[in-house]
Amino acid sequence: MTYEEMAPVVEAVDIGKRFGSTVALDRAGITVRAGETHALVGRNGAGKSTLVDILTGLQAPDTGRVSFGGRAAPPPGDRDAWRRQVACVYQKSTIIGALTVAENLFLNRHDRGAGGLIRWRALRRSARELLAAWSVDVDVDQPASALTVEQRQFVEIARALSFGARFIILDEPTAQLDGTGISRLFDRIRALRAQGVTFLFISHHLQEIYEICDVVTVFRDARHIVTAPVAELDRAALVAAMTGEDVSLAGDTYRPPPPADAAVRVVVRDLVTASGAGASFEARTGEVVGLAGGGSSGKFEVAEALVGLAKPAGGKVTVDGRTLRRGSVPDALAAGVGLVPQDRHRQGLVxxxxxxxxxxxxxxxxxxxxxxxxxxxxxxxxxxxxxxxxxxxxxxxxxxxxxxxxxxxxxxxxxxxxxDPKLLVLVTPTAGVDVRSKQTLLGVVDQVRGRGSVVLIVSDELDDLRICDRVLVMVQGRIVREMQAGWRDNDLVAAMEGVDLDHV
Structure with a gap:
């Protein structure tokens, strides 16, 4: 059977959608076939989110049609029918932290006995059976607020599957995961595919498309541009389809390092976080320093302690000779510390x-x-x-x-x-943004360093780290290696995983 002959799980044809004078979709469409992981990519504003709203029944198209398994989509108001067809796991979790895992799994579907009372024992048993069926290892009795980002995603997927849906949309699922978490997520996607689940995978991280997806669809300016097997569309062609022009993913990453006699502007001395992670380093005028590591490396904890979001257990941070007050964001701001936090939804925006x-x-x-x-x-x-x-x-x-x-x-x-920060701390600064936005955000680094400020980039995204003069690698709460600009991808990834390739 050829690819074209495979049954479509979902098909959207000639979809048009306007919001006032804004054209959100212009005769766009997509076909996702059974058993595949299908990527949907495009710059911010390309129409991806509007298509997802239409595929999940949250919006009705002005023109065109949507079908599931060859049958017309349910009426817009029939939410139960939509849930049996499709579910979306959004970048911003819909899990309610104040409820237990079991309560989240069967929200508004509680097993009730005589008199309408909830049968809690039966509810918890059903939750355990559901998670076991899809190999999700989470305690159903714990509050959902205690779940990691990764666990919340798995719980949301299991909840979607419990309605009968076998088509899952993953909207930027890796935006808040580290390398280890991403690997586990991809393993779970592959396992679920083997159990008959089909995925639509939305991501701005193009390397992930090539790692986990079979087919890719590109939207640009509200229109469908191309659908092709991932193996037949190289990265340059994919970026060109997304932008309408040739755009370098990394650009010219060489920049002369700051002179050896440049003044030291930032000193982190014997900093110890509440979780026990520690760091000591200095940064000179105009220097860009990377802080990288896996999920348990402690890099995020160090960043939060450095900027005052968390109170460290010991050590000190000095910016231009001024020692910052531990755990004080106002003091850090007054000393000239600027921050782009890890989670823009919870920490970055009102x-x-x-x-x-x-x-x-x-x-x-x-x-x-x-x-x-x-x-x-x-x-x-x-x-x-x-x-x-x-x-x-x-x-x-x-x-x-x-x-x-x-x-x-x-x-x-x-x-x-x-x-006008003297120290600019960027924590996963390009998570969930498109190629053009990534270039703009990372381009800011050159402007800041040109003014003599120090930039600290805390990330495990290789494109973020390429612009650094050096990268400090953390493993299990300690800086174990310093890598100068020009490192090879394999060497940096191995160092982040605690592997020395020179001695393998």
């Missing part, structure tokens, strides 16, 4: 506030005096960042909740830059 309010909230002294804010001054600062960072918005008063993921991340970057 969704209902405007771009201008988000960008300037850490620099009240720049937008007013005597406790009074100057809207004109605030908006002028925001306008500057909208232009410099190519934020797609009609103006500074747009709520950040209306922006795409890449543009939201640019707002977070703008806020980090608003105080």
């Amino acid at each position: 969704p209902l506030l405007s771009i201008a309010e988000n960008v300037t909230m850490t620099v009240p002294g720049r937008i007013g005096r005597h406790g009074l804010i100057s809207p004109a001054r605030r908006d002028a600062i925001a306008h500057g960042f909208i232009t410099d960072l190519a934020i797609k918005a009609s103006g500074p008063h747009v709520p950040v909740s209306d922006l795409s993921g890449g543009n939201q991340q640019k707002v977070v970057m703008g806020r980090a830059l608003a105080g």
